[in-house]
Amino acid sequence: MSVLHSLCCRCPEVALEVLDFLLEICFVMETMLKSHRDEQHPHQAEDFHRKLEQNSKLSGIKKDIEKLYEAVPQLVNVFKIKEKIGEGTFSSVYLATAQLQTGLEEKMALKHLIPTSHPLRIAAELQCLTVAGGQDNVMGVKYCFRKNDHVVIVMPYLEHESFLDILNSLSFEEVREYMFNLFKALRRIHHFGIVHRDVKPSNFLYNRQLKKYALVDFGLAQGTPDTKIELLKTAHSDDQQEDSVHHSVQRSVFGERNFNVYSSTYQENSSTKVKLIKQAKVIDVSSRKLVTKKKIIFTKTVSNGAARKAAGPLNLPCDCYATDRVCSVCLSRPQQVAPRAGTPGFRAPEVLTKCPTQTTAIDMWSAGIIFLSLLSGRYPFFKASDDLTALAQIMTVRGSRETIQAARTFGKSVVCTQVVPTQNLRTLCEKLRGTNSGCKRSQGEVPNGSENDSALPFAVDKPCAPETLGKQIQQRKSFQEGDGALEMKATDMKGWDQVPDEAYDLLDKLLDLNPATRVTAKEALLHPFFKDIRL
Secondary structure (H helix, E strand, C coil): CHHHHHHHHHCHHHHHHHHHHHHHHHHHHHHHHHHHHHHHCHHHHHHHHHHHHHHHHHHHHHHHHHHHHHHCHHHCCCEEEEEEEEECCCEEEEEEEEECCCCCEEEEEEEEECCCCCHHHHHHHHHHHHHHCCCCCECCCCEEEEECCEEEEEEECCCCCCHHHHHHHCCHHHHHHHHHHHHHHHHHHHHCCEECCCCCHHHEEEECCCCEEEECCCCCCEECCCCCCHHHHHHHHHHHHHHHHCCCCCCCCCCCCCCCCCCCCCCCCCCEEEEEEECCCCCCHHHCCCCCCCCCEEEEEEEHHHHCCCCCCCCCCCCCCCCCCCCHHHHHCCCCCCCCCCCCCCCCHHHHCCCCCCCCHHHHHHHHHHHHHHHHCCCCCCCCCCHHHHHHHHHHHHCHHHHHHHHHHCCEEEEECCCCCCCCHHHHHHHHHCCCCCCCCCCCCCCCCCCCCCCCCCCCCCCCCHHHHHHHHHHHHHHHCCCCCCCCCHHHCCCHHHCCHHHHHHHHHHCCCCCCCCCCHHHHHCCHHHCCCCC
């Protein structure tokens, strides 16, 4: 230290450099000692970092609660906010208690809408809750508070389980009750001309012990042409603009993680490619043969309406039709505008192909995907990194020819360079769940309209190298032989060895690729699958 003091007196600049050097050495030594301690006591280090992360998260939630009290001061005298229970793209939800006049406390869910939300959209959501909510498993509203551009909707709190946590412990009878109650909720909102647009497990709350259900989050709802929700008629014109901005993955408002970017059914490697383009001239798709390529399935969806329009200012013809590229002419055209809000993995084919006319049938498709997850024990069932990949994945289950035929009914043409067969839904679900149902079909009966049991789906995200494709085919064969199925003990079957044909018949009707013939919520409740359940 005396040497450093002497340097400071004689040459301050050199002394500062020496001091910086010494501090750097101390930092390196401290880092090395910390690393050594972590190696000696790895569990303690993990616990320390976990606690640090938890404390940081709790501190952030506490700040959010304080900010909410500041933004909407009316809440202070009415509610005691306990914790944040969910965070979505457009809102956050908090658990709070309200002091009743009787002296008792009642739990409430406070949904704080982000200040940038459109006032008309907020008003439309409130009207959906007040008009259709409060019965038939549809969440109602108790109060609403507003201060400037901050809005808080107060709803009854329903304690609920995470879908992923209980998926493989549910009995078949519980699944039947779950779907019945979901259809009750959908029948209710569809009666009022409300299209929910974001039906998924985290938006259908389920209390397993109390057998209570609640359809929540009408932030993306739209109205049918004859909707009884007046504000949805006005809000519809703004939805297309919002959809073009907010088309990313929707996070659950009520706190369940979105697993749709990962899937246990589909792997990272893939063999299907989909592109969405507009066609410059009318081409008779039915007369064009499907071109088969090795290693890749290529599909395109083409707007029949756009096919009759000119290609551009120079009326240039499209030269990329049925090829594995998109030409500059197609790229220069404006994108077709259509509602496409919702969560990846749950969007209906007509949404994925940007069909401008969308009905309550899109909610029924989403309900079908939920039912598919329940029957197969896999959630999420589809990995959907983008809309076109999702369409290709649907083909691996419902078939390419069926998809092409259905697309024509709502004004789209789909070209696929390889024939993808339809899956037998029973075989698919039983293999994924690891069960072998004891229920026998009637002679010659195939519930989902396909006799092809061997074509189980595999990854469909991007082109495969030859060695990767070979590995996928081998995995597919092994899976078909039962190597990948987990056998369930007889004592743990919980009715899964006696799944009736009616279940797969209903699933087939829910996953009808044609929205015009897809089963409605009212029809689903009358299906033989629910014959002994009271409405």
